[in-house]
Amino acid sequence: MKSTLALIAISFLFLTSCAHHRDVRASADGVHRVVVQTDDKEEGSRDALKQANHFCEERKQSAAIVTEDQKYTGTMDEATYRNSKIAAKVAQAAGGAGYVFGGKNERTAGGIVGVGGGIADGALGNGYTVEMKFKCM
Numbered sequence: 001m002k003s004t005l006a007l008i009a010i011s012f013l014f015l016t017s018c019a020h021h022r023d024v025r026a027s028a029d030g031v032h033r034v035v036v037q038t039d040d041k042e043e044g045s046r047d048a049l050k051q052a053n054h055f056c057e058e059r060k061q062s063a064a065i066v067t068e069d070q071k072y073t074g075t076m077d078e079a080t081y082r083n084s085k086i087a088a089k090v091a092q093a094a095g096g097a098g099y100v101f102g103g104k105n106e107r108t109a110g111g112i113v114g115v116g117g118g119i120a121d122g123a124l125g126n127g128y129t130v131e132m133k134f135k136c137m
Helices: 002-022 041-057 077-099 106-125
Strands: 032-038 063-072 127-134
Touching: 002 041, 032 106, 041 063, 041 106, 077 106
Parallel strands: none
Antiparallel strands: 032 127, 063 127
16 A cells, blocks of 8 residues: 555656646747646746746746747637636636535535536636747857
């Protein structure tokens, strides 16, 4: 049992150590690209920059951003997408609070609302694409 847990822990560490710049696509001309699918374009930009920096740091260099493009790529109109994402996240939080702090009936209802919010959030997916081109200097 202990060896199985140790193997799982080591595998997890190995897999997460490779994920620091999972979305970077290296280029022979020196202008690299990172594309991130996200549900929040500002968070996506921060993630893209973090990945670019990590990619360049491995080469003992710093990332210099050439271009950055954030665009909505979802299937519904953007305002509906944003409002639906907010509603799903509110349902998750409210359901979680009801589950943790409520009595028996509130706990059941909270669990249902929280799970429903999570399902809705997952179904809505990532509506934004952030593309960043950068050089390591």
